[in-house]
Amino acid sequence: MAKLGGNPLDRSKWQQKSIVTLALTVLTSSQAILIVWSKRAGKYEYSVTTANFMVETLKCVLSLAALSRIWRSEGVTEDNKLSTTYDEVIVYPIPAALYLVKNLLQYYIFAYVDAPGYQILKNFNIISTGILYRIILKKKLSEIQWAAFVLLCAGCTTAQLNSNSDRVLQTPFQGWLMAIIMALLSGFAGVYTEAIIKKRPSRNVNVQNFWLYVFGMAFNAIAMLIQDFDAIANKGFFHGYSFITVLMILNHALSGIAVSMVLKYADNIVKVYSTSVAMLLTAVVSVFLFGFHLSLAFFLGSTVVSVAVYLHSIGKLQK
Amino acid sequence: MAKLGGNPLDRSKWQQKSIVTLALTVLTSSQAILIVWSKRAGKYEYSVTTANFMVETLKCVLSLAALSRIWRSEGVTEDNKLSTTYDEVIVYPIPAALYLVKNLLQYYIFAYVDAPGYQILKNFNIISTGILYRIILKKKLSEIQWAAFVLLCAGCTTAQLNSNSDRVLQTPFQGWLMAIIMALLSGFAGVYTEAIIKKRPSRNVNVQNFWLYVFGMAFNAIAMLIQDFDAIANKGFFHGYSFITVLMILNHALSGIAVSMVLKYADNIVKVYSTSVAMLLTAVVSVFLFGFHLSLAFFLGSTVVSVAVYLHSIGKLQK
Structure with missing residues (x-):
């Protein structure tokens, strides 16, 4: 922190990083509160896949809205134009595809683990993100930062313990394996998204988001058709939506954008802490x-x- | 560790430190196992205060035995002679007196906390030892070592959690207060013993132990008379002793000596980790x-x- 004083560019970068990290933290915590609230208000009857599709669509719309404002003020440049090359766009479907596979696996893991147990196993994500961040992005963490990452995982799991948590130790081998595969898929998707966004630092983040979310829409449409075609055909797309459903979609869309911003201006490690x-x-x-x-x-x-x-934070300073 | 190679004096000090630490760790863990074993073998019917008195007596005898061996091989010197000055001996009763007060308080805290809750509250000892070590011995811990100490306390408590642990949160104010006072007394006794032992580095540790344990015998005799006078008068001193009681007394005596050795050659922080x-x-x-x-x-x-x-360990190297 002592080093910040001098360079105004460093200072503004640090501010940007802090703001997006704070936004992600606030949005993620309100997300979980909305879920509790919606459960208290009664079971939600809408199909989750249509809501996920709406989240991706809303993110696309918001990115386009941000872009049109930028085009009006700065004009269309090489960095903020929407059109793209095959080379640039070819990698964008990969994170969305990884999330699709992970979400499909999620339906099968419940054959081996109950829902609270799955919440605990999800903390593998922290470790898998750290390892893949090191391997794929080739960025180093100091010894102290690795120790901190192990502690983050242990601390999050400890905070979620309840009297039934020990049941997770009886998870069969297939359950552990699926949990590890899912953690790797989700860690890989996060790290790969960071690689895509950081590969072209000068490219406007809203364009990068637009292309990420377009493929998000496409893959969520596939999931929607696989899992809920009958329900949608019979009851309609927006069946069971309520005010709180709309709030949750809005919140998920904003959190999704905050994640992209954190990956642009900070990294996956900051995202996991946040x-x-x-x-x-x-x-x-x-x-x-x-x-x-x-x-x-x-x-x-x-x-x-x-x-x-x-x-x-002190591990970073001592590097 | 890299620094060890050169100086043979540093190397032998480090070996001494490692051996006493290892001995303390092994003795302390076998202590708890003996307690479990004795409970399995049926309730123990002996009076705990007589056993404590026997532990102090045995420690005294062992210190004298070690001393007589040293006298035979090295002769009696200023550093290993048993006789002492008023100035030297005046501080030795203090740790034993502190432990006496703490052990008497132990009977009252159970009015506010149950036994498993008390086990959890005892982890305050870790923090109190760290703070008193800093204040009384004026030795510094690095930022990372402080963080490690907080983690040690949180980790030990987490490892002891069970489905009833949350009851400890309902402990009334008096219970918290007594737990904190007891932690301070026990931390103070440990740190004060280190101060006494380290004040005269060249003085033979067996002489220092002898004087510590003589006062330990005296104060335990007081506790014995206060708490178990009737039982001893009616049933006899060694009533209810079994083979396992003898083993436990032996183990406690050896652990006690190991604690003194750790305080002589290492410090209270090493003792707490061990x-x-x-x-x-x-x-x-x-x-x-x-x-x-x-x-x-x-x-x-x-x-x-x-x-x-x-x-x-890495916090130490970076100082």
């Missing part, structure tokens, strides 16, 4: 909103996550 | 000996403790 802290914030806010009780495990996990955040 | 790792080792060994099951919380806590040990 969503982990958001998970803890959600629990604290739920105490006030819904009268939830915090467990001792939550306090211990939060302590470990806080120390991890601290170590990650 | 006993924490011993706690985890005990659980792992109990899986094989008694068919215990390890919980997910135990794995997470052990991960955090391992990272803490790692960070403590």
